[in-house]
Amino acid sequence: MIAHRPPTISAWRPAVPGIAEVFHAHFTDHAYPAHTHDTWDLMILDDGAVDFGLDRRRHAAADLSAVLLLPPGVRHDGRTVTAAGFRKRVLYLDTTVLPERLAGRAVDAPILADPLLRHRIHRLHTAVGHPGEALEAESRLFLVAERLRFHLQAFRRRAPGREAHRLAIGLRELLDARVRAGLPLREAAALLHSHPTHLIRCFTQAYGLPPHAYLTGKRIELARRLLLSGQRPADVATSVGFHDQAHLNRHFTRHVGTTPARYARGITSRMSDHGVIIPDIGQRSSSV
Incomplete structure (x- = not known):
């Protein structure tokens, strides 16, 4: 008989609008009872496999390059598959990041085979793990949300157009004026009348690096x-x-x-x- 091993857990709420909680865990023999969340459950596996039920259908996840997206308000459970258990990293996203009306597509296909999305989520976890990286974390969250909307068939990426240079200069001027205090991306987007993700792309196209990297260099x-x-x-x-x-x-x-x-x-x-x-x-x- 295999002895019970307590889980290893780390949880916190970062200072990033839209992220209700960050949760990292290693479970060896845990089984989640059926429950729901008010938030989106965005999970990546670092090791092992998990079996979960979502809205009366069971799913098996073992692909470490895939992403699991469980929508708010929908019944689900989860359990370990092997004695080694699984390691996971979860972001609980509120409905300002993804509206609840997109839940239907996530119920139909909760496992997203998308290595690029998985990589972006990993980079976001790295950013929220370091205090003081608010602009980077906020930027990465918008890029993750854009990719999720692509999968949920609700968003079409807009490439930088003729306004890109103007927006890039405007954002650079805002960052230069706020080197010490920093600048939330949402605030910059509101001041420049642009979507945050579009603003990131315009800036990166013009200067060859994203806004958070530019601000770090100035500091x-x-x-x-x-x-x-x-x-x-x-x-x-x-x-x-x-x-x-x-x-x-x-x-x-x-x-x-x-x-x-x-x-x-x-x-x-x-x-x-x-x-x-x-x-x-x-x-x-x-x-x-």
């Missing part, structure tokens, strides 16, 4: 200026818009190739060796 640039002026990394982190020093460290190392503390120590060492003040970053070689 790193500002952080370098402040470090050059002698400010402590811990103070710099929050003053330029990062959640904390660990958040700054992660992005700074990826952009600059070293941590803010080592970068600052290099500045101090050079100043003591040469008795000079390092010029502003804008005057330095682009190879720095």
Whole structure:
């Protein structure tokens, strides 16, 4: 007889409009009773297989490249299939992301064989797992929602048109004015009279990177200026818009190739060796 193993669970509510809960779990012998949610249940499997019933029909899911979408208000259950159980990551999305009227198609086909969608959901989970990545998480949520609407036959993607350059410049100006405070994508879209997903595509087409990556780069640039002026990394982190020093460290190392503390120590060492003040970053070689 196999001994009972308690589940491993992590759950939280991120500061991302539309996501009611994030839920990560490893179950070995759990069986969900029949129940309903007020939210959409968007699930990906990282290991194992699951058997579930949805509206009187049973389904088996074991494809790790697929996505499970269970609609709000519809009875469902779930249980493990093997002794090893399954690992899953779930996003509970409220009906501002997907309207409840689209539930019928999800009842008919709750398993979506779509590796691109699965990858986008994985990237969204990564973003919501890091405090301070609100703009990235919000952007990724809109791209996930667009793909889900494609499957639910309710949305047709609109390619950037002649207005793309104007929208991209408008969003860049808004981001430049709010480097420290940040800018919710919904607010930017309302100010520019555009849909958030369309705005992301226009910006990316014009500048070669998505809005959240552009904002992170601007914050790193500002952080370098402040470090050059002698400010402590811990103070710099929050003053330029990062959640904390660990958040700054992660992005700074990826952009600059070293941590803010080592970068600052290099500045101090050079100043003591040469008795000079390092010029502003804008005057330095682009190879720095």
